[in-house]
Amino acid sequence: MENQKSVKLILEDSTEIEGASFGAYTSVAGEVVFSTAMTGYPENLTDPSFAGQILVLTYPMVGNYGVPGEELYESVSRIFESDKIHIAGLVVNYYSEEHSHWNAAKSLGDWLAEYNIPGIFGVDTRMLTKKLREKGAMLGKIVAAEDIPMHDPNQDNLVAQVSQPGVQHYGNGQHKIVLVDCGTKTNIIRCFLERDVELIRVPWDYDFTQIDYDGLFLSNGPGDPKMCEATIGHLQTALQQDKPIFGICLGNQLMSLAAGADTFKLKYGHRSHNQPVLLTGTKRSFITSQNHGFAVDTATLPAEWTMLFENLNDGTCEGIKHKTKPFFSTQFHPEAAGGPEDTEYLFDEFLTAVAAYKQAAD
Numbered sequence: 496m497e498n499q500k501s502v503k504l505i506l507e508d509s510t511e512i513e514g515a516s517f518g519a520y521t522s523v524a525g526e527v528v529f530s531t532a533m534t535g536y537p538e539n540l541t542d543p544s545f546a547g548q549i550l551v552l553t554y555p556m557v558g559n560y561g562v563p564g565e566e567l568y569e570s571v572s573r574i575f576e577s578d579k580i581h582i583a584g585l586v587v588n589y590y591s592e593e594h595s596h597w598n599a600a601k602s603l604g605d606w607l608a609e610y611n612i613p614g615i616f617g618v619d620t621r622m623l624t625k626k627l628r629e630k631g632a633m634l635g636k637i638v639a640a641e642d643i644p645m646h647d648p649n650q651d652n653l654v655a656q657v658s659q660p661g662v663q664h665y666g667n668g669q670h671k672i673v674l675v676d677c678g679t680k681t682n683i684i685r686c687f688l689e690r691d692v693e694l695i696r697v698p699w700d701y702d703f704t705q706i707d708y709d710g711l712f713l714s715n716g717p718g719d720p721k722m723c724e725a726t727i728g729h730l731q732t733a734l735q736q737d738k739p740i741f742g743i744c745l746g747n748q749l750m751s752l753a754a755g756a757d758t759f760k761l762k763y764g765h766r767s768h769n770q771p772v773l774l775t776g777t778k779r780s781f782i783t784s785q786n787h788g789f790a791v792d793t794a795t796l797p798a799e800w801t802m803l804f805e806n807l808n809d810g811t812c813e814g815i816k817h818k819t820k821p822f823f824s825t826q827f828h829p830e831a832a833g834g835p836e837d838t839e840y841l842f843d844e845f846l847t848a849v850a851a852y853k854q855a856a857d
């Protein structure tokens with residue numbers, strides 16, 4: 496790590512922070528967001544929901560457990576959340592090129608370089624996070640040799656960029672579930688494959704209403720949910736029927752928009768593994784894994800819908816459900832990866848609803 500080239504992190508409020516380069520020595524612009532998760536960079540960096548974002552990690556030492564080699568589970572990755580790094584850039588305090596872990600195959604810097612993603616270290620990421628909490632998420636850029644203009648990724652249809660083309664089939668269980676891939680995390684696929692499911696993965700704009708499925712699943716994904724007009728349109732058709740629907744994160748926002756509610760951009764988002772949520776109507780709370788910058792405006796939920804979970808930090812909507820039909824979704828990540836797995840039971844609740852629907856339809 497000697498003779499590191501210096502690079503700058505520049506924010507839209509003119510903050511300039513000098514640091515050292517790791518990963519690719521290249522310039523990149525995006526939205527600067529922070530995560531307070533203490534572990535899980537292999538999962539975070541490959542989560543397609545981070546597309547277009549420069550990720551700041553508050554945990555002070557990053558890289559010390561390296562990056563695992565690839566391994567398959569059925570036909571998907573057992574380790575990573577997609578097949579590439581999706582963040583635009585990485586900002587850390589202390590970067591450890593040296594690493595030690597039983598399944599480490601390479602350093603974090605080498606892995607970033609493979610995907611041409613720049614990293615900057617030597618940054619006081621806690622000070623930076625305080626600034627982002629005060630002023631809100633900001634545009635920013637990591638500048639190496641060449642200066643580049645700022646770019647707002649939320650103006651792009653990022654879902655169209657990360658959704659995989661073509662229809663893919665996984666598993667041969669008894670419940671036929673359509674997974675609308677808006678940038679799905681692999682652990683959602685793993686969670687389904689551990690259960691009795693045949694999964695049909697379709698692109699974000701695919702007309703899934705033509706498929707004779709038993710249940711519909713809406714994935715997580717990057718950017719502003721209002722960009723996904725095609726998905727929202729197909730979903731409105733699905734909401735006219737009674738087949739169970741489950742959504743996660745972007746999926747929760749799309750379900751809300753299709754139902755007629757509104758979404759808005761949070762000041763600085765929720766990105767961590769310790770977000771407390773309350774199951775509405777109970778005193779049960781769960782610690783959840785989260786990664787989102789937008790949220791559903793609870794006040795705009797139509798009369799047939801109700802809030803399913805509420806964030807105990809800021810009171811925002813963490814999920815919705817239909818009052819009579821088997822439709823529900825969460826803003827947090829029941830599949831975790833990384834983070835606590837306490838809410839994975841929601842996959843079972845969805846499949847129980849699917850089984851009940853099929854029995855009633857027989």
Ligand SMILES: NC(=O)CC[C@H](N)C(=O)O
Binds near residue numbers: 544717718719786
């Ligand atoms: N993880 C996600 O699905 C994120 C959803 C959306 N892009 C947001 O930031 O709110």
